[in-house]
Amino acid sequence: MLRSYLGGRAVDLAGTVITSTNPARLDDVVAQVTLADAQTLVQAARSASRAQRAWADVPAPVRGQVIANIGALVEANAEALAQLVTREVGKPIAESRGEVQEIVDTCRFFLGEGRRLYGQTVPSEMPDKQLFTFREPVGVATIITAGNFPVAVPSWYLVPALLCGNAVVWKPALYSAACADAMYQLFVRGGLPDGVLNLVHADGDTTFAGLSQALDEGLVHKVGFTGSTAVGRAIGELCGRHLQNPCLELGGKNPMVVTEAADLDLAVEGALFAGFGTAGQRCTSLGTVIVHESVHDEFLTRFRAAVDSAAIGDPTRDVLYGPLLDEKFASSYEKALGWIGSAHRVDGPLGRISDTSPRNGFVGDPGTGLFYHPVIVDGVGPGDDLFQQETFGPIVGVTTYRTLEQAIELANAPGYGLSSAIYTTNPHDVFTFRRGISAGMVSVNNSTSGAEAHLPFGGNGRSGNGSRQSGMWVLDQFTRWQAVNWDYSGRLQKAQMEVAVVEADLAFRLP
Structure with a gap:
């Protein structure tokens, strides 16, 4: 029986039990999973919130090493994970192996990004003054993924979100619950502290209700969603009421x-x-x-x-x-x-x-x-x-x-x-x-x-809201820019009001 995980611990729930079956052999039961209620998702967000600040304080290159550990664990378990993908969602085994390799590639890429979460030093228009920019984690990210790519697409969200110092609540598709459980086990064994990654199995209506409450309580700061255009619209509207811009990867024609x-x-x-x-x-x-x-x-x-x-x-x-x-x-x-x-x-x-x-x-x-x-x-x-x-x-x-x-x-x-x-x-x-x-x-x-894994992935129009996954571009989804204005002149200098003006001789004309 598969269960949700909050704060590093399995949660005993009394909810509905559903069965995940092999679509190529409908009599083959892959897993059974107990569904969580809306309050469980809210509790997962609280767990993530408690863990996030300490995780953000871990130096980014060290967080990158955890991502490298995860990639190594996935690679060591690649065939077993690919076979599970094929069994649970019916993907041809060659495609499943390629999907698992994509997780490894993603981890390898973001290991390096742990040493490249660059800010900038910006020249000031004032003397004795320095301007800087820094990337800061957004906080807690709720990630909701589809099951047609049950392990690769979640890695597109989880890996950069975690690398950037965020904590995550992940709600996978119910028809790929066993793949999600396997992914969770691999990730936490890579060195993630308890509560940094939380797994919640829930149906769509319950997820929406729990997400709405978590947003109301200020527990969620970023939502990532892969799925249908119709559901993406609803999530976009919900996030918009909280002045948030979700990462929406939707359908295509x-x-x-x-x-x-x-x-x-x-x-x-x-x-x-x-x-x-x-x-x-x-x-x-x-x-x-x-x-x-x-x-x-x-x-x-x-x-x-x-x-x-x-x-x-x-x-x-x-x-x-x-x-x-x-x-x-x-x-x-x-x-x-x-x-x-x-x-x-x-x-x-x-x-x-x-x-x-x-x-x-x-x-x-x-x-x-x-x-x-x-x-x-x-x-x-x-x-x-x-x-x-x-x-x-x-x-x-x-x-x-x-x-x-x-x-x-x-x-x-x-x-x-x-x-x-x-x-x-x-x-x-x-x-x-x-x-x-x-x-x-x-x-x-x-x-x-x-x-x-290192090229931006995403769409526009009915396919998404312009957000991009993969490569360095996804860092803008899971970090916020912070500007720092440091004046060491010893007096108040007023930008735009005290700027030194160098006059040009506008009367000059070429002969």
């Missing part, structure tokens, strides 16, 4: 433009991975391929052939994708399939893979899990739900364009702004697309999915 100058085989390879990797359940998954009309038919023929020949099934084996993450995502994905209309063109079956709706070459037994057919829908366009809305499943739309300006307009039309891609051999196309696209991330001749 990520476009891929394929120009007439593209390497079509490379574009197909990118679309296959971007659209169907993790069964299309990434925030960076490909939403719509926007193909130049002159190469549409050839691209579509090759893309369909690649999808038809891809291995799908048992995630412990070498497959393109495995099951959907959880029953709730299966329900929402089936709703998205209902958006396919008479004007759209679809080849092949829709819905769940089963004995009555088989897939050739399926790896394993489709009857054991939440396995769904890959779907390509040609002919989508503005006004279609399928074009406008995130589907979060193995479905990719296709449309055409004539000019690159039209392609950019189509790419921006859904209002998301997370990831994007363009396939072309024309440099002019690349820079025209980069200037015009609203996305926070642009790939050239590469997939919409895939991020490196």
Whole structure:
């Protein structure tokens, strides 16, 4: 039975018990977890608040060594953690291993940032006076994460937040509770003092209620959230009432433009991975391929052939994708399939893979899990739900364009702004697309999915509020700038009022 942890100790609760199951084998119970109530989350924030000041007083390079310890522990347990990710959320084992490596990379990067939490010395306009800036931790951060990347994405928040001297209350997704428990155990054994990291398992409504109360009591100073746009809006509104700016990493409808100058085989390879990797359940998954009309038919023929020949099934084996993450995502994905209309063109079956709706070459037994057919829908366009809305499943739309300006307009039309891609051999196309696209991330001749630990990650519009994770840019989420004005002249000097003025001879003219 998994439990929440407050102040370094497991909490005995009398709440509802839920079960986390393997989505590839629904009869395989991975874990059971007791849900916390709203007051538990508030108590976790109090625990974090008590621990935070002492943790902030630990020199940043020493905090960096703790982060290095965590990375070493993750690396030493990498295969076990990857196998758990595959078992609990159904991610293909190769992807799970890559996800665990991302934690290691993140820790390695932020070890160095412990020695680079730089401030500045700023010249003063007054004599005998020095100006300085310092980074200060924000205080207590409440981090709420999704389960499609159950260990990598939490590390994007936890590692920099802890490095910067904050204490954390972490609320993971319930369908990845076992992965969260494993992450917590690895982190605290890296040398974190009790109370610096607290883990709370709770449902969405309870989390929102507890967060609201903790904000009211002044116990939370930063909120980080990865999840749906709808929930992100609600969290943004709640934080706004407390004059806080949360870190919101939300959904995406990520476009891929394929120009007439593209390497079509490379574009197909990118679309296959971007659209169907993790069964299309990434925030960076490909939403719509926007193909130049002159190469549409050839691209579509090759893309369909690649999808038809891809291995799908048992995630412990070498497959393109495995099951959907959880029953709730299966329900929402089936709703998205209902958006396919008479004007759209679809080849092949829709819905769940089963004995009555088989897939050739399926790896394993489709009857054991939440396995769904890959779907390509040609002919989508503005006004279609399928074009406008995130589907979060193995479905990719296709449309055409004539000019690159039209392609950019189509790419921006859904209002998301997370990831994007363009396939072309024309440099002019690349820079025209980069200037015009609203996305926070642009790939050239590469997939919409895939991020490196030292590059800023985040989106705009319906995809987020402009905050960025990863790399040095995330430090601005978990620190506040403090300005220091030190006057050692022995008298009061008034800025702007006593500045020495050097007069110019404005009457001078060149002969």
